[in-house]
Amino acid sequence: MTATSSSSAPQVPHVGGRTPRIEDRRLLRGKGYYVDDVHLAGALAMRVVRATSAHATISAIDTEAARSLPGVRLVLTGEDTRHLGVIPIEEIGYHEGFPELDTFGHPVLAVDKVLYVGQPVAVVVAEDPYLAEDAAELVSVDYDDLPVLLNPVEAAGFSTPLHAGGNEPARFVKEYGDVEAAFAAAAHVVSGEFEIGRHTGIPMETRGCVVEPNPARDELWMWGPVHVHDSRRVMAKVLGMPQSSMRMRHTDVGGNFGVRGGAFPEYILVAHAARILGEPVKWIEDRVEHMVGISHAREQVHRISGAFDAEGRILALRDEIWHNHGAFMRQAEPLVSDITAGMIVGPYRIPALSAELHAVLTNKTPLAAYRGPGRFEGTFARERLFDLAAKEMGIDPVTIRLRNLLTAADLPWEPGLEIAFEPYSFNSGDVLDHVQKALVAADYDAWRAEAAAARAEGRLVGNGVGLLMDKAGLGLYETGSVEVDEAGRIRVLTGASSVGQGIETVLAQIVADQLSISPDVIDVLHGDTDLVPDGVGSWSSRSTVLAGGAARIAAIKTREKALELASEMLEADVADLELTEGRVQVVGSPGTSLSLGEIARRFDNFTARLAGKEPGLGADAVYLDDHMNYPYGITLVQIEVDPTTGGHTIRRFFVSTEAGKVINHLTTEGQIIGAAAQGIGGALFEEFLYDEAGQPLSTSFMDYLIPTAEVIPRVDYFITEDAPTPNNPFGAKGLGEVGLIAVGAAVAGAIDDALGGEFRVHRVPVHPQALFTMARQAVAGQDGTTVDDVAESDTPALQIHLGTSATDG
Known part of the structure; x- marks a missing residue:
């Protein structure tokens, strides 16, 4: 890995440095405390019976054999949980525009019918997990199959609805400028249809939940949910309990990426069972359950068109999008749909836009946010359109992008677009300047020469480019507290979640600078509603800005109180005091x-009572932020394709971003590299595939391919701090997702370039079999042979059953 950084901002002792991750001291020593490490005396085990049909009515459920098994304590079916209803969608504003949204919510257990393979149908609670699994296998469910809908375009127009309210719970239209006039006046109109396959985050730790009831007070103590405050709000509503009676406890999180962030049916079932039995209940899913039950992501179809003038400047963009949400709406949806339609413009000066998005339900596992939600998908479609325009107009792919990028002269760029209830306002930066610097830092001319030389030798090597703009900091507030104990250690309490992004370290750095101490004496606590009564959580690259903002305010208040108290103790005026190295x-x-x-x-x-003041040294704070920030950058990929196997090697990988202000260079670099790996997975490996009956074909790592360390290239990155955002006191922009947003687009462009420049890639991921076919066609076209003449002996080894693609029905 190499890094290049340019910055004119002054460095401070901790913020802006390379402080090692504080949380790694325990995690790398095997001292993490995860949900499966929660062992309660007498805890019972829960096992979920899941639907084996993608769309069917339930004609009968026979639980007698399971109930009669010794050691089984409880069996629940949909009839037992019918009164709990469906899991409501989080209240973030969409109910006003879509008042029937909750009717599309996920039922706690299936009632009368099932809508996807893996949907919870019943649960068994027994004295140990092995007995629970044995008993669950004795539950017999009879299904009467119904027609299966998998393709979102077909489902949107299907006359038979999956839900009483239809198959399209939400539709977004984003418009500004005169699109029709722009297309009428255009010298060139370029159109394409592009697909993004269904995949998701694959954390090392699967979902799990432990609940300990207190029957005397009708309280529940719960371990496992990632975003404890949001989850508590939703689950308390379903269970009919006061939020104060659900006490969420901290555990470490072995990966989230957005997909584990919701209030899942299984969590509610654990709580409901513990409440019925008055005993602790534990549920830990296995990997097969995870692959059909965790929130899926992506899967979109874009029919996109661009109007260009004779020089390749874009005049207008039109996009119709179908977004496959699976069987039910989940978590905060249709947030990802909203973001997709709003962020389709990217970092470009686009004078007019018409984007219409259909949020569609089908017979697949429900969908939610996954790292870079809506941006990975929309960026692929938009950047492919620019590649297609460059080819049709005979313009270099980089040149056509440079002609259309936003510059400082365009700011503030406020075209009249709303994203997630906030007016889009890009008010800091110069995308063109940054990209030009990045191309120099990458020495992209050398990439071109290298690829050309390799192709002259008969090798299939090509370069691809993708431009990106992210949005970060979504969510209006976050909470934080600072407490100084008598031994001199500092506790920082935050409503954010530590999900692997290094937030404990970042908050410690911020507080350390304000109190002039070392981060080593700071403990960051989170995920406990008794310690932190309110909060929002960690998603949408918001933690540094919002949680950091709250911690900063609390630390400033603590410093001010320390100076005030010390002035009395030292009999000195506050103006004559200073705080340095943790001493006043x-x-x-x-x-x-x-x-x-x-x-x-x-x-x-x-002493405090005599003074008429609050005892102790510390402060609470709430940080409010009603403006998102918009990091941007470029991703470059060089790939080599082996036409005899369909294999590929990523020879070079480069990603840049304008950070505004980097709080911790080590964690930022880690975020970029990790995101790049997931982007490569989405571009070349990972996809949930289904057969025509809606049966999932990717339920293990034998079928769901994830990139390993062997195939992840060295990631080179270029970070500038030239344009601090005015929207927060750090000037920082969220950087947790920039490493993956444009990877699919850049990989697709590199494959096209490697295979002779023809426009071939219309969907991601590009599976080995598809790449093999395209490579054979490219080689056949170069030397005059037919496709059947090329590497025919290799074909049998490549007949991998990939099933039906997510959008082919």
């Missing part, structure tokens, strides 16, 4: 000082 001292007299711990110890309950 009289300026010029370092011998006259008090540590923060000493101030906290001396200002005990008795």
